[in-house]
Amino acid sequence: MNSLKNMSAQPCPVARSVDVIGDRWSLLVVRDAFDGVRRFSDFQRSLGVARNILSDRLRRLVDAGILAIQPASNGSAYQEYVLTKQGEALFPLVVALRQWGERHLFAEDELHSELVEKRTGKPLHFMAPRAIDNHELSPDETEVRKLS
Amino acid sequence: MNSLKNMSAQPCPVARSVDVIGDRWSLLVVRDAFDGVRRFSDFQRSLGVARNILSDRLRRLVDAGILAIQPASNGSAYQEYVLTKQGEALFPLVVALRQWGERHLFAEDELHSELVEKRTGKPLHFMAPRAIDNHELSPDETEVRKLS
């Protein structure tokens, strides 16, 4: 049923977490949610994922208590997906993924977030991921990259 | 080639990290590596994964610079897989996975690691994952669970 093998019987908390959010899309949905994305088509456009897959992932994340469905804030008839408390608790995980990726998978663009941290004076943990990504650094500090 | 879509062209560091270690087994291999597992058959027994899959994952983790192959330390003719610096940098990620899983996926067994932390006086980040898991608490504090 899940994208991953059912490990809910497994006692290791790491395995259980991987079981819930360790697939190709779930964590990216969560990342987008931290960036303020709330609507189906916005997730879809941001991720480029097939609609049926997105539908499935959103439903699972709701079932897992990570996202919740709300009536739309702007008055439209449609619903929105927002992070629950439990979903927000994934923030350190997303930060850890981001930092590792930045440090080890970007040869030339290392230390971007550290530079952001230094310039803004804010610890990274208090910044939204996209706020970090989109923070512009002057070209002589590092290339400003365009993000998905 | 990877279990995940090739996102190495993607600029988001989270997506790239997910691309490298966001599959069903890689992170669990890394978790075991933090626990001191080094040999093929030990990974295999610990994870219950098929041999060909394990072989593939180990190769990918080596290719990604997360694991390195060493001659066996005990004099046997076989090699061992050990974490590189880059692999060790995944520790915060594993900790984040563990903590989230503990807090949100174990209804009755919450706060185990917090109790360990309190009793040992050591911050969790300085303890090996398995050391946390296996730390025994007296039954009146919490059930000691057996881990995979």
Added chain:
DNA sequence: CAGTATCCCTCAAGATACTG
């Protein structure tokens, strides 16, 4: 717009047999 329903295809993953 926000999904659902179908179809199809690839690939991850398991099982098993085999090899140095």
Added chain:
DNA sequence: CAGTATCTTGAGGGATACTG
């Protein structure tokens, strides 16, 4: 023991058409 080779299967995922 530490893998590799081969086969099969089932799930993940994409494309597209359809619906309220």
